[in-house]
Amino acid sequence: MTALLFSTPHELQHQLGERLKRLRLSRNLDQRTTAEKAGISEKALRNLETGRGSTVETLLRVLKALDSLQGIDLLAPEATVNPLDLLRQSKPAQRARRRPTASG
Template sequence: MKITNLTTDDAALAEFGRRMTEARLTQGKTQAQFAQSAGVSKRTIERLEDGGSVQVANLVRCLRALGKLEGLDRLVPETPPNPIDLLERQGKARQRARPDIVDDGAGTPWTWGDET
């Protein structure tokens, strides 16, 4: 089954669980062996493979134990820089986000000048 934006949450979790089961069985591991290698409880593996919800940290541990953690990088890839922004910044010094802490070179912070 292909998971798309039209797939219900329950169906997506069920398919994900089926794929996790398949990956575990391909490696010849029982649920207990998989749980031990992932550092989670056997009940967590059962819940995951049944399409239930698990904590993200436990999911990461399970993916690592299966040698599939790099799949998360494809799931939510890093956003590349916007080419227009890169062109606009080319040759310009980076500006500080907080002008009130700009160093004037004399070691004193910038002020508005109306302080008494």
């Protein structure tokens, strides 16, 4: 993980492509079959796997075709609320009420 912190965006894109390629091969799928299943061109898949640029949509389609959508949770985990943070917050301001006047 620490090696990824010092990688350039281009290097990260290449590493992601390599991982996707290995995932595809581990599922015993060729590029043509994967591209058809994802609804993209073979060239788009090759570009993604070689780190030559791609779209988020292509990435998502390939992850779905490889039955690997859990990768999205790893890329962008759901934000959670820490119960301790809620306790530390001050109470929200309440609506002020009018006090009855003596004349009224």
